Amino acid sequence: MPEGHTLHRLALDLGDAFAGRQVRVTSPQGRFAESAAQIDGTVVTAAQAWGKHLFLDLSDGHHVHVHLGLYGTWAVHRHVPAVPEPVGQVRMRLVTGDGAGTFALADLRGATACDLITTEQRDSVVERLGPDPLRTQALPPSDPDAAWARIRRSRTSIAALLMDQSVLAGVGNVYRAEILFRHRVDPFRPGSSMRIGRWQQMWDDLVVLMHEGVRTNRIDTVRPEHTPEAMGRDPRRDDHGGEVYVYRRDGQPCLVCGARVRTRELAHRNLFWCPRCQPRFRSRAEAARRLR
Template identity: 45%
Template sequence: MPEGHSIHRLARQFDDVFAGERLTVTSPQGRFADGAALLDGRVLESARAHGKQLFLRFEGSLYLHVHLGLYGAWDFGGDATFRGASSIGAPRRVGERELAEDDAGTAYAGPPAPVGAVRVRLASEHGWADLRGATVCSVATQPEVDVVLARLGPDPLGVPVAGADPGEEFARRVNRRRTPLARLLMDQSVVAGIGNVYRAELLFRARLDPALAGSALGPERARELWADAVVALSQGMRDGRIVTTAPSYWTSAAGTLPDPEESHWVYRRHGLACRICGRRILLADEAGRKLYWCPACQSG
């Protein structure tokens, strides 16, 4: 499932290529025909991400609310003025496909014929975006958006509200629960945007036992965990990839991102030696999701 950094990159891309444009909205697949009709012909005013939720605000205070889930993805294309990633979301891939120079430089004749089950298509004079496979794709009013946001925890990539401290709020939500940290970090009502990869990597970077209860963590260590989440997700948003290891562990050329097998401390490294201590990385089932950790480094 795409994690929070990818959804924030989506929001930024929608702002870059469609904000202020009057869009044609259709549902080639037909499952979103009624919703598309409500949005068709309206100006896209802005895009916002919170955790794994994407909200595209159209004039008239109507939103296209999308949660990609496990299989959702947006594909983009357009003319030479249209820049950005050509695909963000599932299926899982290393990074994002960037628009090829030769594709961007060819004469633009409008969106191509839909391929596959396109739930919704947004099209402007200069480009298009197709959504497939999303768990949630609906039209929402402002009160309905507010209800969704109210049930989510703070977002490490969110814009802080004046007078509020999201790190303190995260610490409060974690410290009041006896639930294991491995489960709390995946609970979107505790913290929005962290998925299975960041969960494993953040716990390793903090040298925290995944089974440690949130109430046993303490407010100071909880705030430190939050601060590292802000750093890690911000780097992911910048790079378009989740890279959590230090450059000293990379064999790639200077100034480039590491190969996939060098990008993580523990995620998908079951049975391999820990990069720090040499012990074997373990794998367990945690609430139906694979959990990776080092039993030596994460004993506290």
């Protein structure tokens, strides 16, 4: 499933292509046909993302709400000389002239959600989400204290909490595994055992890493001393791209300590961690019992 940086990158691309322009809206597949006809000819006023949700704001007061889910894709093309026939199951197509005698085109396929909604319905979706590290400069800005309030009261593992979009919006499996590794946190540690200082460090790190993900359109989490060039190793080969410490590296040596990276299913997703760099958390009571 695309992580938050991908949705924010898409919002930027869609805004660049369509914001301020009148759009033709169709549904070649037919599943969005009624809504497409209703908003055909409106002007896109903005495109924005909250976590893994993307919204197109329209001049008639409606919003197109898109959640890509596991299989959704949105292909955005600029400066197309002629509008081609749709290929595959295109749920929604946007087309506009780009002012240069060519066209901008966006095709949405396979999304879990593609709905025409009101402002009240959009606000309801957003209210259910936790703070988004990529919206720190938005109005209102995302507040990490809102996530901390949920984390510090929960006995659920920090790894599961980081993937709960009502706690923290936009973080997926890759950023979850990598942020825990970078801060040497046991993934199975209860949220209530965390300290606010550690959480603030993790949040600040996510803000930097995810903004860089938007800029480069890939996830890179290794520090300069652990890049392929610095270590003399081959670059990572994976369809997700980017250089990472533990994600999808199960059985391989940790780039920091050499221990074998481990994996285990948690909440229906594969979790990756280094058992040496992220040692098991023991409460004070548990540690005292072990010393007896």
